[in-house]
Amino acid sequence: MAMIEAVDLTKDYGPKRAVDGLSFTVKPGIVTGFLGPNGSGKSTTMRLILGLDAPTKGDVTVNGKHYRDHAAPLHEVGALLEAKSVHTGRSARNHLLALAQTHGISKQRVDDLIDLVGLHDVAKQRAGKFSLGMGQRLGIATALLGDPSTVMLDEPVNGLDPEGIQWIRNFLKRLASEGRTVFVSSHLMSEMALTADHLIVIGRGKLIADADVQEFIRGASKNAVLVRSPQATELHAALVGDGVTVREVEPGAFEVVGLTAPQIGDLAAEQGLRLHELTPQQASLEEAFMQLTREDQEYRAALEEVTAA
């Protein structure tokens, strides 16, 4: 069963359409990356999932029900929203305690989670004094209160220092290794390449791709093969033919499109040519993403932002 299921999900804010007919499912037990440029509707989609905003059209359910209809919502989804959701004047511990009490969750669990995220020493300080990294840790402790089967995080590494980013990555791995469903948004392709198994890509509120990360890359691969040979001129002549393009990338090395690596190897053997390298080329996630959205002219400017980092 899908953990999160959106059908034709649409949200207008005044004349602006933030989410536009989005249909997708977030599958259980894996990390699903939710990728798109800033302002593409990722945060809105997450608010719709939690029922914080109501959809203009369409529907989204969590474990088969609307989020608000669950008896213990924090046990279904633990969420870390991008926007701060903490009273600045309340201590971290009291913040967690107040939310825990809505589900009858014990003080002991609150303290355990404070220790887990490393906020023990500052638990009694006002949350308004927290750094961004500490705020994210508090947000993650909040998300884990109800021991949720699904954890949803909106841009969890945004603005964090390298140590904080590393901590979040390890943390996502831990969640996935425990069999939890993880739905994590980012505007950074490189971040998704490191953490996600599956990708849902949106732009301007619309679905662009919904695929396994490997499949996503394969679908966009050029099927090129890198060949290196000390007999470059002879090899070039032997390879060129119908439907085959050979491009010299550096002296003695070609990128061949139109032949597979075994075909090139056999061809070279028949001609008695020596090969020093024969490598099938895979597109990077960035390249795949660029290729996928190349046709969308409107989308170009936003893309640069995605791939820049």
Added chain:
Amino acid sequence: MTVAAIPRLEHVGRVTQMRVVVSEWTKLRSVRSTKWTLGIATLLLIGLPCLVAAIVASHWNSMSPSEQANHDPMNTIGAGVGAGQLAIAVLGVLVITAEYSTGMIRASFTAVPKRLPVLWAKIGVFGAVTLALSVPALLIAFAGTQAILHAQSTLQVSFTDPGIARTVLGMALYLPLIGIFALAIGAIVRNTAAGISAFVAIFFVVPPLLLLLPSSWRDPIEPYLPNNAAQAIGTFHNDSHTLNPGPGLVVFLGYLVLVVGIAAFLMRRRDT
């Protein structure tokens, strides 16, 4: 650097109204604005009556007989209510608007996505806490002023005299009720400054405007204004221009049902 195993939850509890009440109690007691506003309210509710009583006691012999005869000890007891209500109303507004201004409301509504249990719990906890403060404060004001005025035999009243207990407790009840009114307004406007302004407008700006109208217009309207209906709950002597405590309470409860109803309707429907 690895992350430790996330502790499992042995027993998963469902959201209940009582649990949300406990949560709201934690929220209310864990912010400084609660201590400040309630501290100021207590100071005003006890301090002002005692101050007034002390001044009256020391000037009693220089007051004219008619001035002495017109002096109402019940007014002295309630001397802090007018100022104290502002502190209570500010807290009422903040209880809800601080959640919107800080973004806490998103966390609250994620934990309790049905939302209305949060509003009921806020009203219940805030009402209970302010009542638990106002009743003892007014009883202390009563005992304190009576003790200070012990030499003025005409100003001595007994708690068991007809209407006295009702008036003192009526004044105590007035405070949580107008506080809940302010809370509901805060829930409607979702902004601290706008909430306090709206409360002040309804209770302090609109009533004097009415004085500009001819009495043929003013007289039938005036007793039914929210501020006057609410004040009638804690009034000892009722003249023809004000409601009796019972009807005053009923009219003000009508206003409360209206504003709380609007707040609930909007809270359920609006995006957060």
